[in-house]
Amino acid sequence: RETQNPKQAPGSELSAQSPTRGSNSQTARSWDHDLSPSRMLSGLSPPENPKPRLKSVPTKASREEGLQTCAKEVMVLKATEPFAYDVIDEERKMFHATVVTESQFFRVKVFHVGLKDKFIPKRVITLADYIGRNGFLEVYNVSSVSDVSADRKMEVSSRLIQNANATPKIKDLHSEEPGTFVSGVYQVHKKMVLDQCITLYEIQDDTGTMNVLVYGRLTKVNCEEGDKLTLICFELSGDTRQLRSVTHSFIKEKQETTTQS
Template sequence: MEGEYKKIILLKGLEPINDYQFSIVKSVLARDLGLTANMQKEYNKVKIADLMEKKFPGVACVNKLIDLFKEMQDCEDIVINLRNGKRKVMRQSRGKETIPMKKIKPGASSTEESTSTADGASGSVHDTPESKKQKSKTTPKGGKKKVQPTQQQSQLPEPSATSTQSSGSSLQGPQQPPATPCSSGSTKKPRLKAIPREAAREEGVQKGPKKVMVLKATEPFVYDTMEPGKKMFHATVATESQFFQVKVFQVNLKEKFVSKNIITISDYVGRNGFLEVYDASSVSEVSADQKMEVSSALIQKANATPKIRDLYLQKPGTFVNGIYEVHKKNVLNEQIISYEIQDNTGKMEVWVYGRLTEVDCEEGDKLRLTCFELSDNVKKLRSVIHSFMKVIKSRKNKKQPLDPDSHMETSP
């Protein structure tokens, strides 16, 4: 089966990628494969596949490539093909298909209860025989008693970055104020409207209309350097009870996305925690006599920067907005820069790819990150095709930006 794994990484992994993506693969794997600068220039995809087979025998070479492609832009389909190919070879090597779920017969052993299956494409994990047994045990009287989960169960893998589940569920909600005494001497808790900690989510095509107040918007920017006409900007909007992150792909709508402006959004798409607006006709301003009351607490939550400590609790695939100070900068190559950001709760790496590597940012500056994704193997933030980055220069680093997309500000 060793040759089958090599065939997977060559035909399903390396063959479909372009020259630029292949150069990233060679650069990132240079240390692991022992590649010199000349070897990186001269080695083709076949030679790299040969080296990977030797350095990472068996299924390890496929896993290595999967981990790398999960970090790269526009490689989601390749990751899925690699995982499917890997599962197919592993099933062939076992000589049998995954055992289907079956019902327990009286007196049957617990090993017949279920089959453990890890779905490599989605990252989901189904119940194992042990987890089923831990969930419920039948007592002699036919009742059930609760059993605490084992340590092994508490360490099951998280969903993959392609998941569209909402994040932040592990964080505590806002605390209610203490009860206040009533005139009769009893106590009664005041009713307060709950303030969401995360942006609201909608999935699929939405007709609307949705009336919102604009809280803020970024400058328009080119998100695809191969096609300069592809421009967009990000915005944050709110109803009276929740806030939303918006991607606007019609830059002429920027004049309507002005702070405190009240607009309606129709015929938009909800995807991965964002509302996506594609047509100019989808946005219209409301009449001046229509008012909206958006609480200062909701606005504060919408503009808040997540603590790094809390980012480690989020699910992979979560998109993050916030302002963080840069403590270290590491230029890996012309197309990849790693920044170490820090706040009073911890540190985390931010990997920046492609066009955003031209933004002038140095140690001591602050980065205003928009639409950065939390990676799904090592916890770090990374730029994706729609990411936007703005630099807030420290006094000591203040100078003219080299690139118009750097959008420099000055920090005191």
């Protein structure tokens, strides 16, 4: 008469029937791992790999100087629309972009507007044969930008993306060195038209105020007190620190409304 061991674990009959088949025992161990109590109770699939955590997340755009021939893989965060930066030759156009690697972010000036369809947010592209100058990467040729595999993804920490998109506080700008280039979104507190080619804005945030001198083509931008100005590539100057537009500066107004954009 056969008796059954009451302490025998469920499923042990299967192991007892095939004691010599190593593959079955390996499969059983695999099942034991996959069907752990916590996994069975939660019913959740394995978590996806989290975005990488950097020991030190940069708060300022990285700088490179001179011709850079080595390829750099980057993910596009944002890009402006193309604009004519030369008032004499309106065919000379460019656009600004912000790109990131897994550990740095960069400001880019693109002087070939045919590349605009490459600079799509979240797209990964390769940059090469560009020039580093004054805190920007300058791209002039179509051959300097190439596509990578369509399924290529880049894991970038959310803090790095946040820093790349952040607007510098005015209090901090007052302590920056003259010649620093600034990009950000600020509210217009006051506006004064000095003459046909010069407009003075006073911008503000919760840390202070600063004057912005706008010259030439950019004075045509229709922005009034209370609106917000997107400033890109504005230079800090003067002992008391003010921002001023330069050749490659870009402005976009964001008029305040009751709806959220």
